[in-house]
Each structure stands twice: as C-alpha cells, then as structure tokens.
Amino acid sequence: MTARSERLASLDAGRAERVHERDFAALSERLEGEGVSAETLVAEVQRFEVALPSWAFATGGTRFGRFSGTGEPRTLREKMEDAALVHSLTGAAPRISLHIPWDAARDMDEVRADARRLGIGFDAVNSNTFQDQPGQPLSYKLGSFSNPNPAIRRQAIEHHLQVIEVGKAVGSRALTVWLADGSNYPGQMSLRGSFERVRECLEEVYAAMPDDWRLFTEHKPYEPAFYATVVQDWGSSLLLAQALGDRAQCLVDLGHHLPSVNIELVVARLLGVGKLGGFHFNDSKYGDDDLTAGSIKPYVLFLIFHELVLAGRERLPGFDPAYMIDQSHNLKDPIEALLQTVDQLQQAYAKACLVDHARLAEFQASGDVIMAERTLKQAYETDVRPLVSEARRRRGGALDPVLAFRASGYRAQKTVARPAAPPGGAPTHL
Numbered sequence: 001m002t003a004r005s006e007r008l009a010s011l012d013a014g015r016a017e018r019v020h021e022r023d024f025a026a027l028s029e030r031l032e033g034e035g036v037s038a039e040t041l042v043a044e045v046q047r048f049e050v051a052l053p054s055w056a057f058a059t060g061g062t063r064f065g066r067f068s069g070t071g072e073p074r075t076l077r078e079k080m081e082d083a084a085l086v087h088s089l090t091g092a093a094p095r096i097s098l099h100i101p102w103d104a105a106r107d108m109d110e111v112r113a114d115a116r117r118l119g120i121g122f123d124a125v126n127s128n129t130f131q132d133q134p135g136q137p138l139s140y141k142l143g144s145f146s147n148p149n150p151a152i153r154r155q156a157i158e159h160h161l162q163v164i165e166v167g168k169a170v171g172s173r174a175l176t177v178w179l180a181d182g183s184n185y186p187g188q189m190s191l192r193g194s195f196e197r198v199r200e201c202l203e204e205v206y207a208a209m210p211d212d213w214r215l216f217t218e219h220k221p222y223e224p225a226f227y228a229t230v231v232q233d234w235g236s237s238l239l240l241a242q243a244l245g246d247r248a249q250c251l252v253d254l255g256h257h258l259p260s261v262n263i264e265l266v267v268a269r270l271l272g273v274g275k276l277g278g279f280h281f282n283d284s285k286y287g288d289d290d291l292t293a294g295s296i297k298p299y300v301l302f303l304i305f306h307e308l309v310l311a312g313r314e315r316l317p318g319f320d321p322a323y324m325i326d327q328s329h330n331l332k333d334p335i336e337a338l339l340q341t342v343d344q345l346q347q348a349y350a351k352a353c354l355v356d357h358a359r360l361a362e363f364q365a366s367g368d369v370i371m372a373e374r375t376l377k378q379a380y381e382t383d384v385r386p387l388v389s390e391a392r393r394r395r396g397g398a399l400d401p402v403l404a405f406r407a408s409g410y411r412a413q414k415t416v417a418r419p420a421a422p423p424g425g426a427p428t429h430l
C-alpha cells in the first residue's frame, strides 16, 4: 500500500468514523423517542454469534464448473486463518464448523492448538456419507444408514463414531447429520423400511455421543436423490429427533425447503416442541442454491429471527439454537461473502430485537391485521446498520467489514503466500 493510499485510507477511516457516530447518534435518539434503548439493543447484537463452515472458504462450484479464486486455503490451518479474520472483522464468528473427512488432520491436538492461537473455537462437526472416500470398502451409492445391506450401515455408523472422536478432540459439542440417502425412481427403495433403518443407526450414534453433546438431524427435499429423500422434510427430521431423545434436535438449512414453503412457520413449529437445534443460514431462489443469507429473501430471514427472538424472550424450554452458516461461493470472494453474511444476520437479528412484542400481541388478540403487520414492518424497515456497526466496533470489529477487508490487502497477501495447488491437485473440499 503506497503512502498516499495509506493516507487516503486513514482519511477514509476517519470520515467513516465521523459518519458512523452521527448516524448512530441519530438512530439512538429516534429509538429513544420510541421508548427503545439503543444501548440495550447494541448489547443484544454484541451477544449474537454464528459459526462459519470450513467448506466455504474456497470457491465452490456446480456440476457445470468451478472458477477458482486466488489465495484460497489449501489446508485446515489456512481455513482457520480465514475464519479468524472473519471473526476479527465482525466480532461475531468465534467458531468454525468442521466437515469430516474434508477436515480430517493427522494431529487434531495441533488443530486445537492452532485454533487457540487464532482465537477461534469449534461448533458442530459434520459427518459425510454422501461421498465414497478413496479406499472405502463399501459404497454409499445406494444409501448409508438406509442401505438394506447391514455391512454398509455398519460402515456408516463407524464413520459417525470417528467423527464424534474428532469432535471430542477439538472441543465440539454437537454432531450434524445430513444424509443424502434416497432414491431416484419409485420402487427403488422401501419408503418405510429405509426410514426405520436410519432411525436404528442414529440410535446407535446417539448412544455413543458424550452426555453433553447434541445431535442435529438435517432434512432436505431432494438432491442428490431426485424421487424420494429419506429425511425429506421437517416432519421426518422431527420424528427422528423425537425417537432419539432429548439431546436430538432438528437443524434447519434455509435452502432445504421447496420454493413456497413457509420456513418461519417450520421454525415456529420446531420451537414449540423444543426441537429447534440450529440453522444452516444461506439464501436461495429455486433449490439448494447456497447463496449469501439475506441476498434473495431478506424479509423471510427477518421473520425467522422474529420467531427466535420471541422464543428467547419467552425463555422457551430447549431454546439454545446453534447458529451456523452453510454456503457455497461460486462467484464472490468467499471471505467477502461470509463478511456480508454475518452482517446480514446481525442486521436481521437487530431488527427482530426491535419488534414491540407487547403491541404485536395486542393487535393479534384484537384482530387488527394491519396494525399487527405494521408492527413487524416498523422494525423490519428500520435501518439498523449504525447499531450493528456500533456493536461490531465495541467487539473490536470493523464498521464495514467488507471495505475493511478490501483495504487490508489480505487476499493479495494470501495470493502470494498460498500459490494455487497444481491443476488436478485435490481441492480442499467439493
């Protein structure tokens, strides 16, 4: 960075600071006028945290292609470096979620030491029976836990027991199980038998988990199965979580719902029975597009957080959701996309904290449809960016993480430090 651009950057930073202080003061005053304490809200937003997916730091792709970026992580340590940077700029992403075997390492104690050095921790660990690994004796082509072949089910159970050991080594306290199991043609798979086999296998995995762990079952309507997916919807996931026990809950991946499904209603249903375990935040227009959260349906994201804030304020039994991101960055710089995502989640959460719940309940009780809707929209249409920036700043983060990242030159530094793996070299993930 030249002296001149450094001077300009500091001028910019100075100006940005002044603009922020003016905007935050104006918003605080306006909220005060509505009987809302900006300080209380800043404190609430400061407590919001979300985990980053280890698999989203390198460019993603589709079956049609992948356009790799530069300076991408080639090892778990480099993924954790990038995660630590996202945390330092947002103050709200202190944990990474590992995917095994994509993140399997010889020495998990070394991984834990690296994480401690980088100031991050570990959230739920993810299993993988949707790919066959090199040298794997039996294929998961026709399913893992749902497979009619007991030897294949046994192999899948052994994999989950290994994933739990990895999680224990790094200090995770939850296991996320997403199964690609399903069929492409009617008749190919027993619709009830496959589900029963999954439940039986999960019972063994659940029993093997440490007592302070949770198991998250993740539903998905289709892909890679294109006729029937064994854990296809929230109902199937709930049936499993209820069959397994108190420490089994449902994980809601926002992209795992057919276009017209009311996701906030699914969230409310699971909250109502204490079975909402966590989220994979992202956004989508059509299928499991894994786009940046809040980029396509920001009002839905707000309505989901509205249900969560309400549940939190009501101290609903079993309410301890694990917030995690699950995205694939095919076009955007992965770090910039994750910085945008954390900001979008902080904004949706802040807006949900602004809802006047007492007034809403009154209008719902009196049947005043318009005023009930306006009470939600009042919060949603409030520009909370100064408040979210202030919360980040008080946690040592940046007012505008994406601009701070660009000004940092981090990607350019990593492009030099991390020469791309030779073509044909194994990518760090998909």
Ligand code: LRH
Pocket (backbone or CB within 6 Å): 055, 126, 178, 218, 220, 253, 280, 288, 326
């Ligand atoms: C499946 C899924 C699951 C992960 C994978 C990377 O679509 O959402 O959560 O294991 O993406």
Ligand code: MN
Pocket (backbone or CB within 6 Å): 178, 218, 253, 280, 326
């Ligand atoms: Mn997911």
